[in-house]
Amino acid sequence: MRTINQNLILLVFLVFGYSSPVLAAPTLEQTQSTMKTATQFMLDKASYRGGFVWSYLPDFSRQWGELEARRSMIWMQPPGTATVGHLLLDAYHATNDEFYYSAAERVAGAIIYAQHPSGGWNYVADFNGEASLKDWYATVGKQAWRLEEFHHYYGNATFDDVGTAEAAKFLLRLYVEKLDPKYRPSLNKAINFMLDSQYPIGGWPQRFPLMHDHPSKDHPDYSSFITFNDDVAAENIDFLLMCYQMLGEARVREPVIRAMNSFLVMQMGQPQPGWALQYTTEFVPAGARSYEPKALHTPTTAENIQQLIKFYYMTGESKFLARIPEALAWLESLQLPNKPEYEGRSHPSFIELGTNKSLFTHRSGANRTNGEYYVDYTPGNMLAHYKSTSNINVAKLRAAYEEALAQKSEDVVANSPLKSMGNIALPKYFTLGRVSVSDLNFRAQKAATAKKLPDQAAALINSLNKEGYWPTPLYYTTNPYNGVAPATKADNNYSATMVGNEWDTSPFPVEKPVMGISTGTYIKNMGVLIQYLQALTQR
Numbered sequence: 001m002r003t004i005n006q007n008l009i010l011l012v013f014l015v016f017g018y019s020s021p022v023l024a025a026p027t028l029e030q031t032q033s034t035m036k037t038a039t040q041f042m043l044d045k046a047s048y049r050g051g052f053v054w055s056y057l058p059d060f061s062r063q064w065g066e067l068e069a070r071r072s073m074i075w076m077q078p079p080g081t082a083t084v085g086h087l088l089l090d091a092y093h094a095t096n097d098e099f100y101y102s103a104a105e106r107v108a109g110a111i112i113y114a115q116h117p118s119g120g121w122n123y124v125a126d127f128n129g130e131a132s133l134k135d136w137y138a139t140v141g142k143q144a145w146r147l148e149e150f151h152h153y154y155g156n157a158t159f160d161d162v163g164t165a166e167a168a169k170f171l172l173r174l175y176v177e178k179l180d181p182k183y184r185p186s187l188n189k190a191i192n193f194m195l196d197s198q199y200p201i202g203g204w205p206q207r208f209p210l211m212h213d214h215p216s217k218d219h220p221d222y223s224s225f226i227t228f229n230d231d232v233a234a235e236n237i238d239f240l241l242m243c244y245q246m247l248g249e250a251r252v253r254e255p256v257i258r259a260m261n262s263f264l265v266m267q268m269g270q271p272q273p274g275w276a277l278q279y280t281t282e283f284v285p286a287g288a289r290s291y292e293p294k295a296l297h298t299p300t301t302a303e304n305i306q307q308l309i310k311f312y313y314m315t316g317e318s319k320f321l322a323r324i325p326e327a328l329a330w331l332e333s334l335q336l337p338n339k340p341e342y343e344g345r346s347h348p349s350f351i352e353l354g355t356n357k358s359l360f361t362h363r364s365g366a367n368r369t370n371g372e373y374y375v376d377y378t379p380g381n382m383l384a385h386y387k388s389t390s391n392i393n394v395a396k397l398r399a400a401y402e403e404a405l406a407q408k409s410e411d412v413v414a415n416s417p418l419k420s421m422g423n424i425a426l427p428k429y430f431t432l433g434r435v436s437v438s439d440l441n442f443r444a445q446k447a448a449t450a451k452k453l454p455d456q457a458a459a460l461i462n463s464l465n466k467e468g469y470w471p472t473p474l475y476y477t478t479n480p481y482n483g484v485a486p487a488t489k490a491d492n493n494y495s496a497t498m499v500g501n502e503w504d505t506s507p508f509p510v511e512k513p514v515m516g517i518s519t520g521t522y523i524k525n526m527g528v529l530i531q532y533l534q535a536l537t538q539r
Contacts, residue, residue: 025454026461028536032095034461035529041468042522043103048074049127051081051110055474056517065124067144067505068478070136072128074110076121076163079520081110085170086430087523089177093428094530108174111167112186118209119193120157120164140481144505145368146385148289152214154223157193158207165235169242173426176246191243194236198255199281202262204232222288225278228300229288233259234307241417245424253418260311263304264319272356273326274301285353290373291361291386295350298334299390301327305397309404316413324401331394341380345389360388366490366501384498432527445472445521457532460525472521473513478505
């Protein structure tokens with residue numbers, strides 16, 4: 001039995017990153033007991049009808065996804081509801097304990113509730129119904145200055161931020177686990193959603209069914225544009241390939257091929273052989289949110305180069321490598337000098353069409369009502385939430401290209417999923433690596449200091465509190481909804497902050513974080529314990 005002081009010391013070590021104390025290697029029983037206690041808490045106390053947001057105050061008086069959420073709401077973006085589902089299946093594989101399979105089924109119930117009739121998912125769902133969700137969009141969502149994707153309630157589903165792909169993959173995993181027929185209808189809806197929403201050219205819109213009712217001041221509604229942003233095409237290809245492999249779904253093969261070919265079609269010609277974040281249906285680069293101008297995008301170009309190499313390994317077709325050297329040379333030509341205004345990054349993010357000039361996004365004002373974003377050629381004073389410069393390792397990309405080029409032709413497609421319909425098992429674990437791309441609170445956590453896996457596991461077992469969760473500092477919070485922001489200009493400068501004035505509901509960092517409950521921390525810590533279980537059973 002640990003004393004209160006021992007618990008406090010362990011918590012300080014865990015949260016603030018000091019060297020871990022020497023702890024005895026946990027037993028199998030201790031590890032499994034901790035995993036079950038933490039999971040029972042998350043299911044019975046944190047979740048709402050099997051669904052999750054990203055973080056909670058201990059008394060559940062406030063909770064957050066990407067924005068502050070109501071208690072009846074659940075979040076689909078990782079590390080939300082579907083990611084917890086993946087974790088529970090991982091724990092089931094590690095322990096063979098039916099408790100985790102039953103828990104995954106509880107999560108599946110929430111995911112199926114949240115599934116749009118078209119087959120996809122929105123960022124968020126509300127168990128209090130659509131009227132409640134519409135009201136949240138019209139209040140909290142609409143006043144989040146920088147989170148423009150929440151300014152308008154479309155009533156459809158989105159591919160943005162991996163929410164639909166994450167949920168669809170979870171339903172696929174759950175179905176193939178025991179071939180329970182009750183999950184097949186929702187899985188079929190998800191597959192059909194991917195196929196129905198695909199444009200003939202092979203790309204996907206950001207949202208579907210298509211809506212055109214929220215245009216910006218200088219371009220049409222961007223949610224219908226062909227989208228590379230946030231790996232929309234890559235994630236959809238990944239899911240469809242899983243269905244091809246696991247279910248023998250022959251009908252998805254041709255859409256996958258079209259999707260891969262769309263990367264070739266969308267690459268611009270010389271002298272700017274890169275890619276944009278999104279394109280009109282006439283294949284012209286287009287703007288999206290106010291701080292995403294009509295331009296070419298260097299991070300998307302780097303990501304698409306990686307995807308083309310991956311497609312080459314799937315198909316053995318040299319067309320996927322043919323124009324990579326042009327894109328690499330273009331990226332190399334855009335290298336930034338080492339100056340303070342570029343904040344130590346290697347490349348401008350946005351490149352003007354035609355001129356090849358770097359574009360920089362800024363903002364003025366204090367909130368949704370009186371603020372605005374604008375674009376110019378002047379570096380410095382960059383947005384805190386969406387930088388105009390990026391780090392791109394062109395040398396690493398070139399090395400990957402040259403490695404692919406050097407492969408023997410017979411070896412290139414040896415492990416291609418396109419050659420193995422119905423013959424390849426899904427990975428056993430899905431959540432043991434990177435957990436999140438969106439949750440600012442989770443991303444702000446300190447890395448574990450213990451180097452050895454037994455020490456990490458011991459620290460986690462000892463730091464689980466008596467309630468059953470790992471106390472986590474919540475480095476980000478939000479202003480409560482305060483009504484519609486006034487039009488009067490503010491005195492303070494919010495051009496380089498994460499949030500505007502008190503009317504802005506966007507997340508922002510705090511100097512003194514409160515301790516709370518983090519879904520991402522639960523997933524990450526459970527992953528460490530699963531890895532430790534693997535090490536114990538392999539002895």
